[in-house]
Structure formats: C-alpha cells, structure tokens
Amino acid sequence: MNGASFEQEHSGDASQAAAVPLVRAEAPRPGGRAAHYTGHMTVYVLVVALVSATGGMLFGFDIGIVGGVEAMASFQKQFFPDIYARTVSGMGDTNAYCKFHDMRLQLFSAIMFLSGAVVAVPAGYAARVFGRKISMLVSGCLFLLGAGLQAGAHSLTQLIVGRCVLGLGVGTAACVVPVYIAEVAPYASRGGLAYLFQVATTVGILAAQLVNWGCQWIPDWGWRLSLGLAAMPASILCLGGLVLPESPSYLIEQGRWAQGRAVLQKLRGTDEVDAEYADICDAAQQAAKVSNVQSWKNLVARHNLPMFIMSTSLAAFQQLTGINAVIFYAPIMFDSLGDSSSALLNAVVIGATNVLCTFVGLVLVDRWGRRPLLIQGGLQMAVSQIATAIVLALSFKSDGTIASGAAIAALVLICVFVAGFAWSWGPIVWVLGAEIQTMDTRTSGMSATVAVNYLCSFIIGQSFLSMLCAMEWGTFLFFAAWNLLMTVFVFFLLPGQRWGIPIEDTAYSCLFARHPIWKRVMGRAGRAVLEREGFRAAAWREARGVEGGDLRQLAKYYQTMGL
Numbered sequence: 001m002n003g004a005s006f007e008q009e010h011s012g013d014a015s016q017a018a019a020v021p022l023v024r025a026e027a028p029r030p031g032g033r034a035a036h037y038t039g040h041m042t043v044y045v046l047v048v049a050l051v052s053a054t055g056g057m058l059f060g061f062d063i064g065i066v067g068g069v070e071a072m073a074s075f076q077k078q079f080f081p082d083i084y085a086r087t088v089s090g091m092g093d094t095n096a097y098c099k100f101h102d103m104r105l106q107l108f109s110a111i112m113f114l115s116g117a118v119v120a121v122p123a124g125y126a127a128r129v130f131g132r133k134i135s136m137l138v139s140g141c142l143f144l145l146g147a148g149l150q151a152g153a154h155s156l157t158q159l160i161v162g163r164c165v166l167g168l169g170v171g172t173a174a175c176v177v178p179v180y181i182a183e184v185a186p187y188a189s190r191g192g193l194a195y196l197f198q199v200a201t202t203v204g205i206l207a208a209q210l211v212n213w214g215c216q217w218i219p220d221w222g223w224r225l226s227l228g229l230a231a232m233p234a235s236i237l238c239l240g241g242l243v244l245p246e247s248p249s250y251l252i253e254q255g256r257w258a259q260g261r262a263v264l265q266k267l268r269g270t271d272e273v274d275a276e277y278a279d280i281c282d283a284a285q286q287a288a289k290v291s292n293v294q295s296w297k298n299l300v301a302r303h304n305l306p307m308f309i310m311s312t313s314l315a316a317f318q319q320l321t322g323i324n325a326v327i328f329y330a331p332i333m334f335d336s337l338g339d340s341s342s343a344l345l346n347a348v349v350i351g352a353t354n355v356l357c358t359f360v361g362l363v364l365v366d367r368w369g370r371r372p373l374l375i376q377g378g379l380q381m382a383v384s385q386i387a388t389a390i391v392l393a394l395s396f397k398s399d400g401t402i403a404s405g406a407a408i409a410a411l412v413l414i415c416v417f418v419a420g421f422a423w424s425w426g427p428i429v430w431v432l433g434a435e436i437q438t439m440d441t442r443t444s445g446m447s448a449t450v451a452v453n454y455l456c457s458f459i460i461g462q463s464f465l466s467m468l469c470a471m472e473w474g475t476f477l478f479f480a481a482w483n484l485l486m487t488v489f490v491f492f493l494l495p496g497q498r499w500g501i502p503i504e505d506t507a508y509s510c511l512f513a514r515h516p517i518w519k520r521v522m523g524r525a526g527r528a529v530l531e532r533e534g535f536r537a538a539a540w541r542e543a544r545g546v547e548g549g550d551l552r553q554l555a556k557y558y559q560t561m562g563l
C-alpha cells in the first residue's frame with residue numbers, strides 16, 4: 001500500500017465544517033486528491049454565494065421583522081386592539097411588564113419556527129430525491145407566498161397562515177441552500193460556509209430592523225410594507241432556483257455522470273476536473289449506501305449517540321440563551337420600559353451589534369477554538385442577564401415607568417448579551433453541528449439539529465411575553481440560569497481543548513470515545529471506534545514508511561478487513 005493509494009481511498013470523506021445546516025462538504029484531506037483540484041472562482045460560484053446569502057438573509061429578515069411590526073400603532077389598532085388601547089390610554093392598573101402579553105401576538109411571532117421545524121426533516125429528504133434546484137425554487141415560492149399573504153392580511157388568521165407558510169420556506173431553505181453551496185463551492189471556500197449562513201442571518205435581522213425603523217413613519221400601511229419587503233430577496237431565491245445549475249453531487253448521485261461532470265467543468269471554469277470528479281463519485285457511492293431511514297437509525301446507535309446528544313443539546317441551548325426573546329421582542333420590551341419613541345431605533349442598535357460581533361467570532365473561532373469561546377460567551381450572557389434583572393428590579397417606579405438612565409443601561413446590557421451570543425453560541429452551534437456528523441449520520445444529523453433548534457425557538461417565542469408578565473425581571477434570571485447551566489455542560493461534556501476541524505471522519509468519535517463520561521455511553525462501540533482508529537493510524541504510518549513491525553501487521557489487517 002503506498003501513500004497515494006491510501007489517501008485516495010480516504011480522501012473523499014474527510015470532514016470539515018461546511019454548512020448550516022444539513023450536511024458537511026466533502027472536504028478531502030490536504031495532500032490527498034484535493035491537492036490536484038484545479039479551477040478558480042467563476043461567475044457561477046459568485047452567484048451561488050449570493051443565493052446562499054439570500055437564503056440566510058430571508059431567514060433573518062423574517063425573524064427580525066415581527067417585533068418592530070408589533071410595536072407599530074397601525075398594526076396594533078388593526079389586529080390587537082386591546083394592546084393598542086393599553087398603549088394609548090395608559091396602563092391603568094395593569095403591570096407594565098404585561099403591556100404586550102397576548103397569546104395570539106406570541107403565536108404570530110413564533111409559529112414560523114414550528115412549521116420550519118416540521119418541514120426540516122421532509123425538506124432534507126426532498127432535496128436528496130428531487131434535487132437542490134427544485135427545492136430552492138419551492139422554498140423561494142413559499143417565501144413569496146408568505147410575504148404576500150402577510151402584506152395583504154385583513155385578519156389575524158391570514159397573518160398567522162402567512163407566517164406558517166414563511167416557516168415552510170425557512171425550513172426548506174435552511175436544509176437545501178447550505179447543502180447546495182457546499183456542493184458547488186470550490187473546496188478551499190467551503191470551510192466558512194457555516195459561518196456565512198449565520199452572518200447572512202444576522203444581516204437579514206438588521207435589514208428588517210432598519211426597514212421597520214423607516215416604515216414606522218408611514219401611518220396606516222407601514223407594517224404592510226415591512227412584511228411585504230421580504231418578497232424582494234425571495235424573488236432572488238426563486239430566480240436562483242430557476243437559473244443556477246443543479247449541483248454536480250446530486251447529478252452524479254442520480255447516475256447522470258456526464259451531466260455532473262459538465263456542470264463541474266462549468267463551475268470550475270476548466271476541463272481539468274478529474275480529481276474532484278473522482279472524489280464526488282466516491283462520496284456519492286458512499287452516500288448511496290446509507291438510506292434515509294438507516295441514517296436516522298445510525299444517529300442513535302451507540303457509537304454515534306454522544307454526538308447526537310451533543311449537537312441537539314447545543315441546538316436547544318442556543319435558543320435557551322434567550323436570544324430570540326431579544327430579537328423578537330426588543331422593540332416592545334423597550335416600549336414597555338416607557339421608551340416607545342426610540343424602541344425601533346434600539347432594536348437597530350441591537351441588530352448592528354449582532355452583525356458586528358458575528359464577524360468578530362469569525363476571527364476568534366479558529367484562534368481560540370470552539371470550546372473556550374462557548375464557555376466565555378455563556379458566562380458573558382449570564383452576567384449581562386443578571387445585571388439586566390438587577391437594573392430592572394431597582395428602577396421601576398410605582399407608576400409603572402422607569403428612569404430614563406435605566407432604559408439606556410438596559411440597552412447597553414442587552415447589547416453585551418447579544419455580543420456574547422454572536423461570537424460564540426450563534427455560529428459555533430452550526431459549525432460544530434456540521435463537523436460532528438459522520439458519514440453514516442449525514443442526512444439525519446443536521447435535520448435533527450435544525451428541528452430541535454426551531455422547536456426551542458418556537459417555545460421561547462410563544463412563552464416569553466407570558467413569562468415577562470408573570471416573572472417580571474426574574475425572567476432574565478431564568479435565562480441567566482440556563483446560560484450558566486449550558487456553560488457547565490460544555491465545560492464538562494464537550495471534549496477537547498481547542499476543538500478544531502478534524503482530520504478525518506472518526507476524529508470526533510475518538511474524542512468522545514476517550515472522554516471519561518461519554519466513553520461509558522458508547523461502551524463497546526466506543527472501544528471499537530478507538531481500535532479502528534488505531535488501525536487507521538497504523539495504516540497511515542505504514543503508508544508513509546514509518547518503522548515498526550506491529551504497525552505493519554495492523555495496517556495489513558486494517559486493509560484486509562476493509563476498515
């Protein structure tokens with residue numbers, strides 16, 4: 001066995017963070033066939049990046065738009081007259097924390113995530129069976145329909161139906177767009193894709209907050225414009241679904257090899273694509289071995305169980321930070337604090353902090369590593385929430401108003417919270433969630449992560465205003481407690497110090513199999529993973545001519561067993 005052949009055998013599936021959410025890119029090991037990839041940035045690939053950004057931005061836009069719309073008087077007058085009455089005629093005996101408490105208002109904010117969670121699993125399957133292009137087109141159309149239904153709404157039911165339709169678009173886009181990008185982007189640009197999607201999400205949130213800030217001056221139909229403007233990026237996504245090429249991986253998986261190769265040549269701007277084409281064929285062959293149902297079964301098999309628990313727990317914790325309580329409800333929170341004139345501007349400040357600090361995370365994530373950043377971010381969020389609770393507890397006056405200095409302090413503290421989220425838990429959950437999956441859990445792993453994350457967003461969105469009304473400033477202590485808990489979770493249970501991009505598939509399994517707690521969960525399956533890794537390592541050394549009789553024997557065994 002020589003070095004080249006070993007690397008060729010294994011180069012198709014080394015793992016690297018690729019995309020949010022469904023799949024990791026096939027990222028061959030440096031020095032394997034990847035070293036022979038040719039091609040350069042082409043117009044196609046740039047358009048592809050634009051489509052990726054549009055998918056993420058639409059997601060963010062639809063998250064960021066609701067809070068500001070809910071704070072607009074014309075919207076309240078039409079759909080929530082009780083709340084409108086409370087805002088114009090004062091609170092009377094009502095507690096200021098309860099000013100916006102309304103289950104239907106919460107449903108309007110949150111329902112999008114519920115339908116997104118429901119569609120995440122079938123959407124991943126549809127992308128695999130019917131293709132990425134058609135799935136993108138469907139997702140764009142759902143966004144368009146949802147935006148139209150909302151902008152033209154005359155009843156709360158229509159608004160909520162529109163929001164559900166948007167959720168279907170969001171769930172589909174979140175599953176298909178990153179997969180598509182991972183498959184068409186050049187190998188060297190794939191690493192940042194998980195991050196790109198999160199950056200685009202934050203930009204979408206900020207765009208929505210700016211739109212709301214501008215539209216609040218339009219007296220009667222400003223909210224319609226806010227909700228309807230999502231149609232613009234949605235049209236770009238539809239157009240992408242129509243004019244972009246189908247992904248080479250999908251075509252090859254379908255046995256349309258010549259077409260797949262031709263698209264690859266077009267994407268790379270060269271006819272010399274042999275090495276990459278061979279890798280895609282290998283990966284497609286591997287993928288074909290794992291059916292969808294099998295992939296779900298593998299997810300909870302003992303050798304994968306710790307990774308499944310880890311990625312879904314991180315996804316749930318990401319929402320239990322309370323981030324979407326802030327993103328959804330910041331404008332009406334500031335309105336409740338008696339600061340209605342600048343409520344929408346405050347939301348813009350929060351959104352801008354979110355974007356900027358997501359970029360900061362981009363720099364830190366590979367320097368500091370995932371684990372330290374998650375711990376730092378968790379602590380920062382907990383401390384800022386405790387401080388917010390203290391400020392609110394001390395500064396509410398008996399007439400239900402708050403001193404203006406305290407409202408500013410609350411804004412600063414919420415920005416500190418958002419900053420901590422944006423450079424840690426926001427993107428890293430997706431980066432890790434993508435890295436952690438093995439070949440046999442590819443299709444199911446990220447669907448599960450997305451579904452859990454959306455479900456938790458729904459629960460928080462649906463309950464935050466009720467919690468605020470019942471627990472007042474204590475709500476912030478509730479989230480602070482979660483932040484401390486998740487920090488402790490990461491400290492004890494996330495293996496590795498600076499956990500970075502693994503060299504190959506089993507690298508993550510090995511980290512878990514060596515961890516004092518997880519190794520008990522994995523049991524014999526964990527020992528088998530380590531044993532296999534030992535053989536792999538031996539084969540690797542053998543391939544490089546490292547001395548050692550035993551190693552040679554192991555390598556031979558490894559080879560004959562096809563491990």
Ligand SMILES: OC[C@H]1O[C@](O)(CO)[C@@H](O)[C@@H]1O
Binds near residue numbers: 063202323354
């Ligand atoms: O940037 C904040 C946004 O990021 C997400 O957590 C996704 O990673 C969204 O749920 C949230 O609105």
